[in-house]
Amino acid sequence: MADDLFKALADPTRRRILDELVERNGQTLFEICARLTTKHGLGLSRQAISQHLAVLEAAGLVHTRRQGRCKFHDLDTEPLEHIVTRWLRPEAPESTP
Template sequence: MADELFKALADATRRTILDELAQRSGQTLFEICARLSTRHDLGMSRQAVSQHLAVLEAAGLVETRREGRYKFHDLNTAPLEHIAERWTRPDDHQERRS
């Protein structure tokens, strides 16, 4: 899981998407595309943004939910907390691995 997380965070566009979801969670693909275009001058196709969201979802950083015909994207920070714990509490990590 850590490999997917680091891969997801390695891309600047994906970090920008996470920044946007941190400011306002529960956005549709259309809303994310609009915010990337207007706030960050990132004119990307919906397909490209969707692919970035798929990588973020595979890493556990984005969760989706459907309401009717709309799909909403929410930020999930739990994977980041697990990574931070790995190095901030190394004794606990060692005990879990034993």
Template sequence: MVVPVADVYRALADPTRRLILDELLLRDGQTLFEICGRLTMRHGSTSTRQAVSQHLAVLEDAGLVRSHRDGRTKIHHLDTEPLRAIIERWPLHRTGE
């Protein structure tokens, strides 16, 4: 699935969504309950479970988070592949100057 780069930028524009990605980077494979707990304990977030769930949906639509079900539990994983288009557009090392 190819995600428009604009969707990735929109997903990254929100500070809460960036915190969610940070938490998934530190510990991949979390449930909504775990993510909410980490946001509260580590960052003092007051976001409701519903708000975090909506943020996760935006991140999934942008391809930055993927999830699967384990019984009744939904497990969320970080996927950095959509960031490749950004890195390829503005590489860290200049060539041909």
């Protein structure tokens, strides 16, 4: 469960994709593909991005909705909220100088 989440975040390209979705939610595969190549100079194939999106969806970070022949990808940051609280115990505040 948490395994998929952390594994999804482990790859820098997938984190870039999350960045893109934060900036503009509901993008299609081709949109993401284009923005990654133009803005970040990543020369990745369409399939590579598609597989990354599948990993992100398995982790619950991205939800998809089909509409005709287009598939839009929506970011879901909810899983992210839990991953940190696992190690941030409540009794931690130690006066942080």
